Ligand SMILES: O=C(O)CCC(=O)C(=O)O
C-alpha cells in the first residue's frame with residue numbers, strides 16, 4: 001500500500017495543487033491503481049497513484065503539471081465516471097505532507113534490556129510464554145467480554161480496577177482468578193532471584209488491549225491499591241514503555257492531565273529524567289521497589305517506535321496482562337512523596 005505522503009487540504013478549498021485527493025475510488029471498490037492512473041492520465045502525465053489512507057477507497061492522484069490536475073478535477077468531480085465503474089467521485093486538491101518523523105524530537109534511546117536503564121527494581125524477561133501459550137491466552141480473553149474505555153478495551157479479574165479513583169474496592173472481590181491464568185502465576189512464583197515472588201499471592205489482573213498507535217498516560221500505580229510487585233505480560237504486538245522520575249520537590253502532574261503526545265516539556269531534564277525500554281510480545285516486565293513506587297511509566301502514542309535504528313511498527317493490537325496483589329493496609333514504602341498512604 002502506498003505511503004500517505006499527501007493529505008486532504010484542511011480549509012484550503014480552492015488551493016490548487018498537482019495532486020488530487022479522490023474519494024470513492026480505490027482497490028477496496030475494485031479499482032486498481034493502474035486503472036485509476038490510466039483514466040486520470042487522459043488529462044495529463046500522472047506521476048503516481050497512492051493510497052490516501054488505509055480505507056482502500058481514497059487515493060491520491062499526483063500529476064506532473066498542476067494544470068492537468070485542474071482539468072481532471074473539472075471533468076471528473078462530483079459526477080459518475082464511466083471508465084471507473086460509473087462511480088461518483090469526490091475530488092479535492094491535496095497538499096504534500098512531509099514524511100512523518102519516526103524519531104520525534106522528544107525521543108530517547110530505547111533499550112532492549114532492563115539493566116541498561118539503571119532503574120532499581122525494573123526487570124524484563126523475554127519469551128516468558130511460548131507462542132502457543134500466547135495464542136491460548138489471547139483466545140481466552142477474546143472469549144470473554146471486554147469493557148470499552150475511550151481508546152482501549154479492558155478486562156479485570158479478581159478485583160475491578162476503578163479508573164475514577166485509580167484504586168480498587170477491597171470489599172468487592174470478583175472471585176478467584178480464572179484457571180487460564182494459573183500457568184503464568186505458577187511461572188512467576190518460580191522466579192528465583194526475587195526475594196518474595198514465591199510468597200506473594202497475586203490476586204488482581206487487568207487485561208489491556210491497545211489498538212495500534214494507542215498508548216497509556218504517565219502514572220504510578222496507586223500505592224495504597226497494590227503491593228510492591230507489578231508484573232506486566234506483553235502479547236500480540238510490541239511497544240515501547242517509557243519511565244520518568246521527577247526531581248525531589250517537583251510536584252507530579254495528575255495522570256489525566258497529560259496525554260503522551262502532549263508532554264508538557266519533553267526534554268525538561270531539570271524536572272525529570274527519562275528512560276525507555278522495548279517490550280516485545282511474550283515478554284514479562286516487573287516493576288518493583290523504586291521502579292514501582294517512584295517512577296512514572298507510560299506508553300507513548302506511536303504507531304512506529306524507533307528501537308536501535310530500526311523502525312518497529314506496532315501490531316494491529318497489543319494485549320497486556322498486568323498481575324498485581326491488592327493491598328489491604330496502608331503502604332509503608334520508602335517514597336513518601338509519591339505515596340498516597342503517607343501524604
Ligand atoms: O500495558 C501495560 O503493560 C501496562 C499497564 C499498566 O501500566 C497498568 O495497567 O497500570
Ligand SMILES: [Fe+2]
Pocket residue numbers: 219220221297
Ligand atoms: Fe501501570
